[in-house]
Amino acid sequence: MAEGGLLPEHKPVNGKTTTSPSRLLDCPICLEQMLQPKSLPCLHSFCEKCLGTYIVKDLSGEMAAATSFPCPVCRTITSPVDPSESKESWARQFSSNDLVQDVNVTETMSNIRPFCGLCKKTKNIETPASYLCKQDGTLFCKSCKTNAHDFFHEICDIVTVDGTTLKKPSSKICVTHNEKMEWYCRDHMMIRCNTCIIIEHRRCDVVTTVKEFCEKQTEHSSLYEMKKSLGMAVKSLELMVKAFDDRDEFMEQNQDDGLKSISDLRQRINTHLDKKEEEITQEMISKHKAEKEKVNGTRQRCSRLKISIENTTEASTTAVQREDHIEMIQLFHRGQTELRACNDLIDDISASKSVTIKHDINSNLVTFDQTSPLSMGRIFIEKQSCNIPDEVGYLQNQDLLSDRCARKVKQCTIQIPSDQGKCDVRGVLLMANGSMIISDFQNCKLKLFSFEGQCLNDLKIEGYPRDVFLLDDVTVAVAVSVGQPGIHVVKVQDDVLTLSNVIKVHSFTECYGIAIKDGNWVISSKSNIYKVDQDGKAERIYILPGTSAYLASSPDRGHVFASLINSAVGDVSISKLSTNKQTCVSRVGMVMNALGIDTDRDGNLYVCGQGSNNVVQMSPYGTRIRELLTSKDGINRPRAISVCGDRFIVSNQSSTYQDIVHVYQLY
DSSP, X not given: OOSSSOOOTTOOTTSOOOOOOOGGGBOTTTOSBOSSEEEOTTSOEEEHHHHHHHHHHHTOGGGTTOSOEEOTTTOOEEOOSOTTSOGGGHHHHSOBOHHHHHOOOOOOOOSOOOBOHHHHHHTOOOOBOOXXXXXXXXXXXXXXXXXXXXXXXXXXXXXXXXXXXXXXXXXXXXXXXXXXXXXXXXXXXXXEOHHHHHHHSTTOSOEEEHHHHHHHHHHTTHHHHHHHHHHHHHHHHHHHHHHHHHHHHHHHHHHHHHHHHHHHHHHHTHHHHHHHHHHHHHHHHHXXXXXXXXXXXXXXXXXXXXXXXXXXXXXXXXXXXXXXXHHHHHHHHHHHHHHHHHHHHHHHHHHSEEEEEEEEOOGGGSSOOTTSOOOOOEEEEEEEEOOOOTTOOOOOOSOOOOOOOEEEEEEEEOOOTTOSSOOOEEEEEEOTTSOEEEEETTTTEEEEEOTTSOEEEEEEOSSEEEEEEEEETTEEEEEEESSSOEEEEEEEETTEEEEEEEEEOOSOSOOOOEEEETTEEEEEETTEEEEEOXXXXXXXXXXXXXXXXXXXXXXXXXXXXXXOOOOSTTSEEEXXXXXXXXXXXXXXXXXXXXXXXXXXXXXXXXXXXTTTTEEEEEOTTSSOEEEEEOGGGTOSSEEEEEEETTEEEEEEOSTTSTTEEEEEEEO
């Protein structure tokens, strides 16, 4: 790139320029300027038509009954204003993006004459340029080319501004001293001018004039001997060329014979192989198309997210310049969402497989008879781990952990008169209305308490209840071991617990943690993680490096977090489970023997460290972590935790606090 008179990117030498609209106006789906822009709650904007087409296509087939859809950029689950209307009208329900409609970006670069970079830099004057040095891209006027460029550059490509290449200096004239080249240094085998010889070769042993050296070679017949040797070399090369011609002719004959043999063979099995060829071709095309669609889908996700992040960056700069504080906050949150989406995308790509589709030739085709199978080979797929570029890594999100403290609001006794033994709290759930649901392992009960600590109802469970998961405002699910092992779905209405459904799992009896991922039940059983359908069919999807008693879903339920009961420093403490991959979020250190785990609305994790006797808060990727509660705050071997808004509840496993749950407030 030249200085002063540089030729900028997108600026041809003739001075004409091109214009490019601001990326703020680009639709992430069609990549064109947005028409009738519509903004989703996650603040990503699209053409109304593009968004409508995407919704209809995404919610087709098995998803036709869905009442929400994922954002095309960040995958945030989004619901329309009125799901009862047809899906074709959902896009129209969202609000228009006033920012995009108000932006009017004009970029003009025209009629700019290139100027001499040296004059601009040294004299601060604009002198029309006549030459371009292709070595460093600098523009020169005629004077600067002669006085500056040619002095420092012995030989390089020079073109005039209109593209005409200049002739290089004569090889008989020294480009440094502009003198005739008439001296020869035998030591360095170099021809130089008189000044070069005096300065650079005065210590060499043999320095003669060019004429003297040539006369000496002629006198000693050196030139004649060299000419004779060159003649012999020519004859040798002619013989070798002839030998290769003969070899080429022989190879051509072999090829002709081989092609004739192949043609004869092809004719003999023509009908059969035509059919096989069609079958295997269609198989190859089908498999290639399926894999290509997967690759294109991932590439589109990357492109959409990239464009959206660029838009967010530009919009943030504009908001700062305008001092639009509301928009700055909105864009800050949108940037956080996009960073999380980018990290999730890295997870998905890392867990995917790199596919190679190959054609394997059947060895029976070499020779065949009536008993040999006629085949066109087979198509097979090799899958390897997908290697992402070394420069790609997790992005550190800018959402800082809250610096709020936790103060104890109250403690509630959960022992009730109908209990047959001491309480053993294995799961807790704090609901939006302040009610608390407790799973009592020892008494085989699910208990409902008001926020004030009054027992409202209890439900007998056929088995041992453990982790509890909130489905919606009136439905919870509890993982149950032994008895009727599996998932017990319970309705919470009018302060009454009612068993709604039991999904029995027949493959195992120990159900510990429970969560939902991508619309499927996820159960932990010791070090195994299973996906369970509505019929109780279980499929193992992960093997963890330790026992997991509790699970938690991310706010959008796209990931599951598992706490591991590990105590050795360096072992995995918290693991994130994404598509076909598990990622270590935290290792044993501040947290030891992790049990209860939950997430807040921002995706931050809250973990009970029973071995470390604390409750910690950490960011979703483990980049930030802090102790929220310790033994000084009444924590004694914490077991279960549930977070709802600015409140959370914790149960302790120590004998002193075994029948008590503690309620805390963030402030």
